[in-house]
Amino acid sequence: MQLDLRTLQTFHKMANRGASQAAERLSELTDTEAEVKVTKVKFVSPQDLEDEIDTTKEHVSVSVDLAGGPGGRSIVLFDQNVVADITDTMLDETGRRDGGSGIDGHKDIVNKPIPRSAATEMANMMSCGFIDGWADVLDVAIDVSPPNFRSGSTSQELFGSLETVGDGVELALMFQSRIELVGTEYSFRHFLIPSIPDLDAVLREDRELHHGFDFEKIIGFDQMVQKGAEEASNSMEMLTGQNTDVQVRHLNFVRVDSIPQEMGSESVVGVAFTYDGLPSGYLLFVFTEESAINIINHLLPRETDEPFGDLGQSALMELGNIMASGVLDGWANVLGTMIDHSPPEFIHDMGSAVIDPIAANIGQQQEYAFVFDTEIIADDAEFDCAIYSVCEEGDLEEALNRLNMDELHKARETPSFPISGDDGDL
Amino acid sequence: MTDSGESGNTGLLSDEAFAEEIPDDIQRVGIGEHSIDTAPAEMATYGLGSCIAIVLYHKPTQTGGLVHVMLPKEETIKGEKSEWRFADTGTINLIENLEEATQSSHSEFVAKIVGGSQMFPFDNFGSNIGERNIESAKETLEKCNIPIVGEDVGGDFGRSVVFSLDSGDVSVTTATEEINKL
Numbered sequence: 001m002q003l004d005l006r007t008l009q010t011f012h013k014m015a016n017r018g019a020s021q022a023a024e025r026l027s028e029l030t031d032t033e034a035e036v037k038v039t040k041v042k043f044v045s046p047q048d049l050e051d052e053i054d055t056t057k058e059h060v061s062v063s064v065d066l067a068g069g070p071g072g073r074s075i076v077l078f079d080q081n082v083v084a085d086i087t088d089t090m091l092d093e094t095g096r097r098d099g100g101s102g103i104d105g106h107k108d109i110v111n112k113p114i115p116r117s118a119a120t121e122m123a124n125m126m127s128c129g130f131i132d133g134w135a136d137v138l139d140v141a142i143d144v145s146p147p148n149f150r151s152g153s154t155s156q157e158l159f160g161s162l163e164t165v166g167d168g169v170e171l172a173l174m175f176q177s178r179i180e181l182v183g184t185e186y187s188f189r190h191f192l193i194p195s196i197p198d199l200d201a202v203l204r205e206d207r208e209l210h211h212g213f214d215f216e217k218i219i220g221f222d223q224m225v226q227k228g229a230e231e232a233s234n235s236m237e238m239l240t241g242q243n244t245d246v247q248v249r250h251l252n253f254v255r256v257d258s259i260p261q262e263m264g265s266e267s268v269v270g271v272a273f274t275y276d277g278l279p280s281g282y283l284l285f286v287f288t289e290e291s292a293i294n295i296i297n298h299l300l301p302r303e304t305d306e307p308f309g310d311l312g313q314s315a316l317m318e319l320g321n322i323m324a325s326g327v328l329d330g331w332a333n334v335l336g337t338m339i340d341h342s343p344p345e346f347i348h349d350m351g352s353a354v355i356d357p358i359a360a361n362i363g364q365q366q367e368y369a370f371v372f373d374t375e376i377i378a379d380d381a382e383f384d385c386a387i388y389s390v391c392e393e394g395d396l397e398e399a400l401n402r403l404n405m406d407e408l409h410k411a412r413e414t415p416s417f418p419i420s421g422d423d424g425d426l
Numbered sequence: 427m428t429d430s431g432e433s434g435n436t437g438l439l440s441d442e443a444f445a446e447e448i449p450d451d452i453q454r455v456g457i458g459e460h461s462i463d464t465a466p467a468e469m470a471t472y473g474l475g476s477c478i479a480i481v482l483y484h485k486p487t488q489t490g491g492l493v494h495v496m497l498p499k500e501e502t503i504k505g506e507k508s509e510w511r512f513a514d515t516g517t518i519n520l521i522e523n524l525e526e527a528t529q530s531s532h533s534e535f536v537a538k539i540v541g542g543s544q545m546f547p548f549d550n551f552g553s554n555i556g557e558r559n560i561e562s563a564k565e566t567l568e569k570c571n572i573p574i575v576g577e578d579v580g581g582d583f584g585r586s587v588v589f590s591l592d593s594g595d596v597s598v599t600t601a602t603e604e605i606n607k608l
Contacts, residue, residue: 257457257496257511265472265586267601272546345546349601352473353584356457357545360476360496360555363511 003215005393007203008253009368010137011041011175014070015192018133019177022190025129026179029122033182040176041253043218044193048250049155049172052191053077061150061158062123069134069142071198075159076123077189080151083119085186120149123188126179130190140202159193173199220403221370222251224334229374231326232387236376239319240298243379252371256363259371259390263351269308270347270354271320275328277339278402279395282358283327284388285320286351291383292316298383308348317344327387335399358390366393452588455479458511460493460520462527465591472586474541476556478579479587480517480563481538482572483594484528490591491527493520497555498562513562521570537567538576538596538608540587547582556580576608 016039023034042048053059058080063073124147135142152158175192196215229246236244269292273283287295293307299315306312321344328339347354362369370391377384453469455461457477461469465488471479474494483490493516500512509515521532528534542556560579567574578585578598588597596608 257508260473260475260477261456263473265584347545349475349545350473350584350586353475353543353545353601356473356475356477356496357555359457363496364502364555 003218005368005397008041010203011173012039012253012255012368014134014137015039015041015175015177016133017137018130018175018192019179019190021133022126022129022177023179025125026122026181026188029125030181032184035180035182037178037180037187040174042174042176043222043251044172044174045222049159049174052176053153053155053158055153058151058153059158060119062120062127063148063150063160064124064127064131065145065148066131066194066198067143067145069131069138069140069198069202070192071195072193073159074127074130074144075191075193076126077158077191078119078123078187082186082188083115116149120147123147126188126190130177130192134192138202159191172196217400217403218251220334221400224331225251225372225374227334228327228330228372228389229376229387231330232323232374232385233376235322235326236319236378236385239322240295240378240383242298242383244376245379247375247377247384250373252373253368254371256359256367256369256390259359259369260352260356263355265350265352267349268351268354269316271317271324272345272347272354272358273320273324273341273343275324275339275341277328277332277395278335278337278399279331279339279391281389281391281395282362283324283341284355284358285323286354286386286388287316287383289348291385292348294383295319295385313346317346320344323385323387327389334403336402337399355388362390362392369393370396455492455494457494457496458508460491460510460516460523462489462491462520462523463591464489464527467591468588469591470586470588474585474587475543475545476541476554476559478513478539478541478556478559478563480513480520480567481540481587481589481596482520482524482535483538483591484524484530484535485594486534487528487530488591488594489524489528490589490594491520491524492587492589493517495559495563498558513559514566517563517566518570521572532570532572535572536575536594537572539563539567539574540578540585540596540598540608542579543581543583543585545582545584578606578608 019036019039023036026034059077060080060083061075061077063075065073127144127147131142131144148160150158150160172193173196177190178187179190180187226246233244233246267289269287269289271285275281275283296307296312296315297303299319300311304312324341324344328341332339370393372387372389374387375384376387451468453461453463453467455469455471463469469492471492471494477494477496479492479494481490481492493510495513495516496511498513500509500515509519521535524535525532539560542560544554544556557580564574576596583600586599590597598606598608
């Protein structure tokens with residue numbers, strides 16, 4: 001599949017339009033205001049899907065398979081304990097309260113026909129909202145299969161067998177949203193994992209590509225981010241003497257003005273850089289205050305009463321500098337390009353205030369951006385580090401086009417779709 | 427009455443990591459978003475770096491509005507865009523919406539502005555967007571003859587804002603928890 005930035009923006013419009021319509025349907029059904037809290041377009045591997053699910057909890061999913069439009073599978077996912085409460089609300093609304101869900105507590109709720117059917121109906125209405133939104137944006141008709149109810153705590157149990165993505169696909173595209181019922185603790189997650197061949201076909205009909213790149217090159221992009229994260233983790237290990245792991249790694253395509261919103265107002269400590277080459281952009285290492293103090297104490301010969309004084313700042317900037325070189329050298333090696341970075345800048349302030357100048361700067365040229373976020377965690381010490389990078393779009397397309405896919409395939413052994421899973425039942 | 431347009435939130439580390447420090451009963455206004463409401467409502471925006479919050483208040487009806495903008499001027503940006511992200515068009519839109527909500531002329535409004543820091547001192551982070559945001563908002567308010575009765579702008583630190591429609595007061599908090607009431 002050929003992609004360009006306009007296509008990725010279309011994906012974003014689909015995700016947003018679908019989420020708005022689904023929230024509207026949920027509001028009507030529950031008589032409670034529903035808000036779209038998160039909308040993302042991500043590139044995911046089978047392993048990334050595993051990471052999406054909190055395996056310590058039992059969840060419920062309702063999925064439909066799509067024919068036409070993006071194809072693939074649309075999945076609404078929520079906690080099992082939402083089922084009983086929502087069921088009772090729905091039965092109240094429809095005047096069928098006699099006995100309600102018939103459930104005391106939430107145990108085994110998914111095996112009871114009434115709550116199961118009510119939950120399926122609710123999730124199906126949300127799915128239809130999403131699908132109508134996508135159909136509007138793509139201007140196509142989309143048919144859906146009957147809903148499929150699943151329960152469990154792993155992605156295989158909840159997403160089912162994802163043969164719909166396409167055979168041998170290493171990275172799937174995923175549209176992800178979270179919708180909350182205002183004033184309640186209920187939240188619903190939605191995933192669309194389209195079929196790459198179907199999406200390609202529907203987009204091919206109505207687009208003119210400008211400086212496009214092949215979808216496969218996103219795999220190289222993902223590999224680039226992985227390599228950079230590993231290099232940064234190695235640098236951190238070398239300087240702090242602690243074993244570290246890359247815990248989370250995401251490749252997101254987002255609207256620029258949404259970048260600062262999830263950083264919150266809590267104080268964080270950051271080391272920021274600009275980088276220049278293929279690609280160009282901004283790199284930011286973010287530490288919680290506690291992590292920063294612990295790292296500074298590892299780096300300095302003796303503990304200091306003023307961790308964010310000149311000595312502490314300088315130690316953290318030095319660490320940031322070495323990590324930045326690691327990240328960018330890792331990228332340059334994969335891409336076969338040169339990337340230089342600026343001297344480090346120390347910052348200690350509210351999270352979103354730290355990143356908003358970066359969003360504003362990049363927002364002067366572009367509406368959307370690729371954001372890579374990675375989390376590095378120390379095995380035996382109380383510190384971690386989040387790495388954010390925002391790339392300038394034109395450079396990125398050029399860098400992607402330079403990728404040698406044969407070399408990448410040689411270097412890579414990763415699982416591919418379809419993943420196995422239970423097909424669920426009705 | 428918060429309008430978030432199409433933006434939504436991105437979720438950098440995880441959806442659950444979404445930090446919601448503002449209490450549920452206060453309307454949160456994100457970047458490129460605005461809100462208009464009447465007493466006793468309160469609205470807030472947090473973590474302003476180079477972004478600015480423009481607050482308008484109509485005392486007779488205890489009605490006000492807040493917009494959180496990211497960039498100075500709409501005309502300098504090419505392509506599809508939301509007017510609420512810019513200091514000039516965001517301010518104009520907020521004025522028009524408040525006129526409609528209060529059925530009053532903007533000559534009865536007062537304004538307060540907060541934010542516009544230069545968080546990073548070096549040139550690599552552009553030509554001081556914070557300062558240009560402040561200039562653009564002030565210029566727009568001046569053109570509309572709306573007096574700026576309070577401001578907490580500039581510097582190199584972040585700010586959070588809570589706007590109370592009861593009094594028209596704006597409380598500004600920094601990372602060091604200094605509070606400035608405008």
